[in-house]
Amino acid sequence: MSMKLRLDLKLSQKLIMTPQLQQAIKLLQLSRLELQQSLVQHLMDNPMLDELPAEAEENEGSSADEQGEDAAASASSNSETAESEESTPEERDTPDEASAAGWEEYFQTDRRTGSGERQSSSSDDFPSYEQNMRKATSLEDHLLWQLSLSGLSEQQKVIGRLLIGNLDDDGYLRMPLSEVISGTEFAEAEVESVLKDIQTFDPTGVGARDLPECLLLQLGHLGRSPIGSLGARPGALKGSIIEAIILHHLKDLEKKQYARVAKALDVTIEEVLQATKVIEGLEPKPGRPFDNTQNYVIVPDVFVVKNEGEWVVLLNDDGLPRMRISPYYKQLMASGQSGSTETKAYLDERLRAAQWVIRSIEQRNKTIVKVVSSIVKFQEQFFEHGVQYLKPLVLKQVAEDIGMHESTISRVTANKYMYCPQGMLELKFFFNAGLQRADQPSDMLSSVTVREMIRKMVAAEDARHPLKDEEIAARLREQQVLIARRTVAKYRAEENIPPATQRKQFF
Structure with a gap:
């Protein structure tokens, strides 16, 4: 058997991740805060980029110069714009870069200078927001x-x-x-x-080395409680029932095994319950009132409002810098005074980078609005009536609806928030599994809705006789929800609801 060596030519297509395409994908998945930081960084790194002043932004609709600027920014990407409305940057083979020699045409309609568009620096004379904030005592x-x-x-x-x-x-x-x-x-x-x-300082219990010592310090400040005094049995235990429980039976108390504690201490359950009331009034974390953890306000990426009977998606660009090509460099390059060949090449490269950033941001905004509009279409009953009407939804459904890839939908919905009549919600909230209904096998019920049903059942239960997981599952089956006991236990744990034995109250 002989082996022959030969050369074969083969043609194939593949997607190449250019640096510009990677940048567009990165911008797509950034949260609002990360996007703001990224845009500020671009403004610092690229001299071609400039932030649109507020007064110019208000008049940009009627300004022919600004309209010419917007038209020029996309002049070299007409074919790309048509495609971008149907696909994300990551789904195009290669970006259509601006012509390296076309910068003269880019600026020929705008002869303004940038000297008159600087914002007043008088705001620098005022203290910053952080300086005006009151610092909490640690x-x-x-x-x-x-x-x-x-x-x-x-x-x-x-x-x-x-x-x-x-x-x-x-x-x-x-x-x-x-x-x-x-x-x-x-x-x-x-x-x-x-x-x-x-340990005598405020807050009471500070400086303790473990939980029992912390509780005993607080108990000492309250004074020796006469409840359940064991004076009739000297030497059996030191101190009161409360001290004995703190020192030896905190685990039993956590599991509400009051009978076991009563038997170990040779007292009645009623005495254990009275001691438990005192212990529950103590603070296990003395430093809690001085916790300086700040609750940061979440700014929504989109608003969903009802206008003339239809749900409308509005992009929230408040607080984000509006970027444009710097008027100073426009005037410099349009006048032909850009300097040497190396300088012109550098400015031309910075121009292409600036154009790509602006186009990527515009594409990001279009994609977010398109995805949220699809979510609103699938979940319209939720926006009308509430969480009980939330439908099961997966990324594939939205991807097929708007003609994008599932990975794009995942990037768009990551770390982004919507404000709607139902409150502030993360976009991931709308994607959830479904449970089958007994009365309507073809109609699935959202797992979020089932969690809400479980939460309401637990909130309305008799504290002396809390519902077990099997009883909750039986009640859900009565409401035509096909669910197993282990699924109820899973959803209950995800909602941070303790089991029935720990929810039971004896007083």
Whole structure:
């Protein structure tokens, strides 16, 4: 058998991810905050890009110069624009780049100078927003203030600052004292003494090393409770029933195994319940009131409103910089004073990059509106009547509806929000699995709707006799929802609803 060597020619097509295409895809999946940061970065990196002033933005509709600018920005991409309305940047083979030698035509209709369009810098004279904000007092500052007013010696205050600096956000000292004083000359007994002083500071329970110690510190401030005193059995337990539960039965208390606690302490269940009321009033995290975690306001990417009987999708571009080609460089290049060949080549490359950024942003906005409009079409009953009418929806349905790829839909809906009559919702909220209905096998019920049904059942249940997962499943089946007990348990856990044994109340 002989082997022959030969050459074959083969033609094939493949999609090449150019840097410009990668940039367009990246812009598509950015959240609103990330997009704002990215646009600011582009404005800093590319001298050709300029932010449209507010006063110019208001008059741009009637300005022939601005209209000429917009027309020029897309003059070299007419064929691409027609295609872009049907597909995303990632679905086109290669981007249609601006002509390298066409910059003279690009600027020939605009002879303005950029000197008169600078925004006033008078705003720099005012303090920033952060400077006007009131700084919340931290737990560390609150404790250091009390330490400075205490009667401790200077060395004890040094130890106190060391201890306070090692407290976590909840107010606990999680590390051993030997590790705290490692590398110092302080004795552990001396540090222990200062820690006892810090444990008398506000908030009560601060400086504890574990949960039982934290609760006992608070109990000590309340005074010894006479509830369930075990004075009739001296030596059996030290202190009250409350202290015994805190020291030995917190796990049983968490699982609401009151009978087990009563049997172990040889007391009645009623006495255990009275002690439990006191323990539930204590604070397991003393540093909670000083938590400086800020709740950031979510700005929606789109608004969905009803106008003349139809649902309309409005893009929210408030706060995002409106970009254009810099008037200064327009005037410079149009006058033919761009300098050497290298300078002209650099400006030409920056022009193409600026055009691509502007086109990518426009395409991103069109794609978001197109995807949200499709979601609104599928979920119209939800917008009309609420979550109980939410339908099961997958990415493939929207992709087929608007003629795009599923990966594009996934990028568009990631980290983006919609404001509608039902509230502020993430776009991912509308994509969910479905459960079959017994009365209408062809009609699926959204898993989000079923979760809401479970939440309402639990909210309306008798706290003394909470619904078990099997009972919830049976009630849902009575409402023609085909669901298994394990699915109910899954949805209940996803809604952070504890099991029936932990929801049961005895008082």
